[in-house]
Amino acid sequence: MSTKTTNEFGGEVGGITLLGKAHSLSALFIVMLRATIGGMILFAGLGKATGEAFDASGYLVHGVDAASPVSGLYAAMGSTPWFVEFANVFVPATQLLIGTALILGAFVRLAALGGAMQMALFYLGGWSGDALALFDSTLVYAVVFLTVAAFGAGRVLGLDAYIEKLEVGGEALTERVPALRYVLG
Numbered sequence: 001m002s003t004k005t006t007n008e009f010g011g012e013v014g015g016i017t018l019l020g021k022a023h024s025l026s027a028l029f030i031v032m033l034r035a036t037i038g039g040m041i042l043f044a045g046l047g048k049a050t051g052e053a054f055d056a057s058g059y060l061v062h063g064v065d066a067a068s069p070v071s072g073l074y075a076a077m078g079s080t081p082w083f084v085e086f087a088n089v090f091v092p093a094t095q096l097l098i099g100t101a102l103i104l105g106a107f108v109r110l111a112a113l114g115g116a117m118q119m120a121l122f123y124l125g126g127w128s129g130d131a132l133a134l135f136d137s138t139l140v141y142a143v144v145f146l147t148v149a150a151f152g153a154g155r156v157l158g159l160d161a162y163i164e165k166l167e168v169g170g171e172a173l174t175e176r177v178p179a180l181r182y183v184l185g
Contacts, residue, residue, distance in 0.1 A: 042099020105158015152185035
């Protein structure tokens with residue numbers, strides 16, 4: 001006889017208790033969300049790595065809205081040759097790593113945090129000061145990355161479930177190195 005468990009989740013934020021119950025399809029949808037956002041950023045990285053030449057200075061100098069609070073900072077970064085060379089490698093490399101990690105479900109919290117940070121930087125660059133533009137796609141992507149991290153999406157059909165159980169010296173990896181709980185999941 002099978003027993004059905006209730007998938008409850010919750011927490012407290014600012015003195016308000018939040019409680020919820022996951023639907024039976026929630027695990028499937030969190031895997032789909034993880035794979036979709038992972039595929040989106042993976043293919044963005046592949047496009048930069050294998051497509052037309054990627055040059056971060058184009059975005060930093062010309063792609064940032066002048067009303068953005070970071071426009072001066074981004075323009076200065078785009079005018080600094082060593083930083084542009086660094087960004088030309090760093091952006092596609094991290095997009096490839098983040099996408100691969102999310103699709104495989106490995107180091108999901110770390111990858112999702114990296115994706116959210118990258119989207120936050122793009123969001124700040126696109127900020128026009130218009131109230132209607134506050135909710136653009138990069139903000140939505142950042143929230144999706146954070147949602148994937150919060151739900152520990154790497155434990156559902158992902159490698160994180162196996163990595164956490166690896167034994168090192170007779171104990172589970174996450175028991176031996178507790179800090180890994182913050183990057184796995």
